[in-house]
Amino acid sequence: MSTEATARLEEIYAPIYKDLGRLEEFLQARFHSEEPFLLQLLEHIQKYRGKQIRPALLLLVARHTARSVTDDHVKIAGVIEIIHTATLVHDDILDDAALRHNVETLHRRWGERAGILLGDYLYSRAFALSTEVAGMAQVLSVATNTICEGELLQIGSRFRPDLGEETYFEIIRKKTATLHAVACSLGGVLSGLRKTDVDRLHDFGMDLGVAFQIIDDCLDYSGQEAVVGKSLGTDLRQGKATLPLIYLLERLDPASAAELIEALRHPLGPAVEARIARQVRETGAVADSMDRARAFIDSASSRISGFDADLRESLDQVAEYVISRRH
Amino acid sequence: MSTEATARLEEIYAPIYKDLGRLEEFLQARFHSEEPFLLQLLEHIQKYRGKQIRPALLLLVARHTARSVTDDHVKIAGVIEIIHTATLVHDDILDDAALRHNVETLHRRWGERAGILLGDYLYSRAFALSTEVAGMAQVLSVATNTICEGELLQIGSRFRPDLGEETYFEIIRKKTATLHAVACSLGGVLSGLRKTDVDRLHDFGMDLGVAFQIIDDCLDYSGQEAVVGKSLGTDLRQGKATLPLIYLLERLDPASAAELIEALRHPLGPAVEARIARQVRETGAVADSMDRARAFIDSASSRISGFDADLRESLDQVAEYVISRRH
Numbered sequence: 009m010s011t012e013a014t015a016r017l018e019e020i021y022a023p024i025y026k027d028l029g030r031l032e033e034f035l036q037a038r039f040h041s042e043e044p045f046l047l048q049l050l051e052h053i054q055k056y057r058g059k060q061i062r063p064a065l066l067l068l069v070a071r072h073t074a075r076s077v078t079d080d081h082v083k084i085a086g087v088i089e090i091i092h093t094a095t096l097v098h099d100d101i102l103d104d105a106a107l108r109h110n111v112e113t114l115h116r117r118w119g120e121r122a123g124i125l126l127g128d129y130l131y132s133r134a135f136a137l138s139t140e141v142a143g144m145a146q147v148l149s150v151a152t153n154t155i156c157e158g159e160l161l162q163i164g165s166r167f168r169p170d171l172g173e174e175t176y177f178e179i180i181r182k183k184t185a186t187l188h189a190v191a192c193s194l195g196g197v198l199s200g201l202r203k204t205d206v207d208r209l210h211d212f213g214m215d216l217g218v219a220f221q222i223i224d225d226c227l228d229y230s231g232q233e234a235v236v237g238k239s240l241g242t243d244l245r246q247g248k249a250t251l252p253l254i255y256l257l258e259r260l261d262p263a264s265a266a267e268l269i270e271a272l273r274h275p276l277g278p279a280v281e282a283r284i285a286r287q288v289r290e291t292g293a294v295a296d297s298m299d300r301a302r303a304f305i306d307s308a309s310s311r312i313s314g315f316d317a318d319l320r321e322s323l324d325q326v327a328e329y330v331i332s333r334r335h
Numbered sequence: 336m337s338t339e340a341t342a343r344l345e346e347i348y349a350p351i352y353k354d355l356g357r358l359e360e361f362l363q364a365r366f367h368s369e370e371p372f373l374l375q376l377l378e379h380i381q382k383y384r385g386k387q388i389r390p391a392l393l394l395l396v397a398r399h400t401a402r403s404v405t406d407d408h409v410k411i412a413g414v415i416e417i418i419h420t421a422t423l424v425h426d427d428i429l430d431d432a433a434l435r436h437n438v439e440t441l442h443r444r445w446g447e448r449a450g451i452l453l454g455d456y457l458y459s460r461a462f463a464l465s466t467e468v469a470g471m472a473q474v475l476s477v478a479t480n481t482i483c484e485g486e487l488l489q490i491g492s493r494f495r496p497d498l499g500e501e502t503y504f505e506i507i508r509k510k511t512a513t514l515h516a517v518a519c520s521l522g523g524v525l526s527g528l529r530k531t532d533v534d535r536l537h538d539f540g541m542d543l544g545v546a547f548q549i550i551d552d553c554l555d556y557s558g559q560e561a562v563v564g565k566s567l568g569t570d571l572r573q574g575k576a577t578l579p580l581i582y583l584l585e586r587l588d589p590a591s592a593a594e595l596i597e598a599l600r601h602p603l604g605p606a607v608e609a610r611i612a613r614q615v616r617e618t619g620a621v622a623d624s625m626d627r628a629r630a631f632i633d634s635a636s637s638r639i640s641g642f643d644a645d646l647r648e649s650l651d652q653v654a655e656y657v658i659s660r661r662h
Contacts, residue, residue: 041484043484043487043488043491044491045487045488045490045491045492046484046487046488046491049487094455098451098452098455101447101451102447102448102451102452118490119490120428120429120447121429121490122487122490124425124428124429124451124454125425125429125483125486125487125490126483126487127451127455128421128425128454128455128458128479128483128486129480129483129484129487131455131458131459132458132462132476132477132479132480132482132483133480135459135462135472135476135479136473136476136477136480138476139466139472139473139476140473145462145466145472145476146463146466146467149459149462149463149465149466149472150459150463152455152459152462153456153459153460153463155459156452156453156455156456156459157368157370157373157456159452159455160370160372160373160376160449160452160453160456161370161372161373163372163446163448163449163452164370164371164372164373165372
């Protein structure tokens with residue numbers, strides 16, 4: 009993370025500085041095992057810990073809505089981070105990514121077997137922990153199921169460049185935004201907020217998560233690997249039609265669009281890939297996608313307009329961070 | 336399945352004939368999706384449904400201990416079958432198996448991505464369903480976590496032929512027997528049995544599951560692929576030291592054993608593999624392993640000696656089936 013970005017985030021997280029410490033303690037205690045091999049894997053994935061936006065959202069909601077941030081808040085924030093980590097471990101296998109936060113990915117170091125099973129281990133661990141807090145297990149397991157559904161929908165749509173915006177948004181709502189939404193809403197549930205307020209937090213998280221994924225998809229075209237800290241250019245290679253590519257297709261004349269759609273139905277060579285990626289950047293498709301992400305951030309902000317200033321400001325700051333991130 | 340074995344199983348399952356029908360209905364309703372791609376995958380893995388020993392154990396316990404087999408019994412039997420199916424889908428990727436019940440494996444047909452995510456989808460689906468019955472979610476998520484721990488322990492022990500019996504038994508208790516144990520004990524919990532009886536059922540399931548896995552490990556050396564319905568000979572290829580190999584090492588003179596242990600530290604060529612597999616069969620190491628499985632079946636039977644004759648007979652029949660199975 010750049011120094012500037014770290015400073016920004018530290019400022020935004022200031023109200024939950026202590027709570028993030030409690031979260032860290034919770035996670036370290038849970039990422040432990042008596043088995044040397046398992047311990048090695050668990051210690052490795054601790055290095056994947058990044059900006060922790062999802063648990064931070066929950067803790068910020070908690071800090072501004074509850075009398076105090078409880079152990080249950082911290083526990084569920086931790087469960088959400090563990091679920092997120094599990095998706096990362098499996099994602100890296102799916103993408104055969106070499107790096108995660110500039111660290112060698114688990115499956116590259118210990119093989120796919122270990123990667124698949126550690127992901128399963130983390131999921132089941134997270135579910136087991138979630139049953140320790142009343143009312144949490146169902147929401148979190150259903151959310152995880154929705155995430156998987158989104159990922160499967162994306163797999164079923166590979167090399168189908170004409171899938172269209174609607175399917176794209178369904179995929180990213182499910183695979184990405186679900187967990188942001190749940191982080192925000194469960195923060196509210198655990199503080200005893202009434203349903204309408206919980207729903208508003210949920211909608212805020214959903215919009216934020218969608219913007220987050222659009223930015224991610226933009227960075228895959230326009231980011232720098234060293235800054236982003238992971239392999240880039242993978243979407244085109246894997247036949248994933250993300251928003252920048254969808255916008256490019258909309259902006260081409262019909263004949264060129266048809267030609268490109270045809271080409272995208274199959275894996276491309278590196279030269280063609282590079283050419284299309286350049287087109288995506290130079291035609292303004294990335295910039296337009298960023299504008300779309302900005303619209304989701306504005307929508308997110310409007311969802312929480314009825315809340316007290318402290319909570320609103322905190323969540324808006326996270327949203328601003330998400331839209332301005334370069335990694 | 337051979338006709339004879341099918342007939343045996345039909346007889347054993349006669350008391351729960353109707354309940355298995357309800358289970359089938361439950362599973363078919365849950366293995367459904369509006370998404371065409373996901374539906375395709377879910378329909379494919381329905382063909383994996385085999386002997387259904389785990390849910391049958393739960394339903395047999397239910398039939399003989401409760402006034403009636405409830406929807407909760409059926410639901411949790413279904414959840415256990417879904418968890419089992421998830422492990423199969425991921426196992427097949429780990430083993431790069433081509434066949435499962437003589438059907439093409441999911442990852443071979445739709446790729447590893449689909450396989451990994453469908454497994455995750457099934458796990459999260461199972462957990463979500465388990466939260467619908469009070470007191471089930473924690474036991475089932477902890478059990479699943481234990482299964483993953485066993486699998487990881489096995490991965491960490493690959494190409495370590497001198498791991499010894501103790502580690503072998505820890506691995507198979509965790510990765511296999513846990514789910515048999517939970518199937519039996521939760522059947523009792525849902526019937527309102529007292530804790531000591533639930534514990535006995537648990538121990539029965541644990542012994543049965545250990546025997547089940549030993550037989551599996553024997554079949555990997557001595558079975559016929561067409562009968563067993565899956566790829567065989569994979570343990571040696573993957574550097575897994577199972578009981579037959581451990582027994583072979585114990586039966587060799589020290590010099591030959593040391594030489595073999597050294598050879599087994601690395602992947603072997605097909606010719607060496609075939610030679611060692613023959614040794615395992617011809618030195619009686621498989622037969623000795625079968626004897627050991629028999630001892631676990633006897634132990635299982637002794638665990639339930641205090642129960643009524645009906646339940647005891649039913650469970651003993653399943654145990655006899657497990658020890659005599661050839662697939």
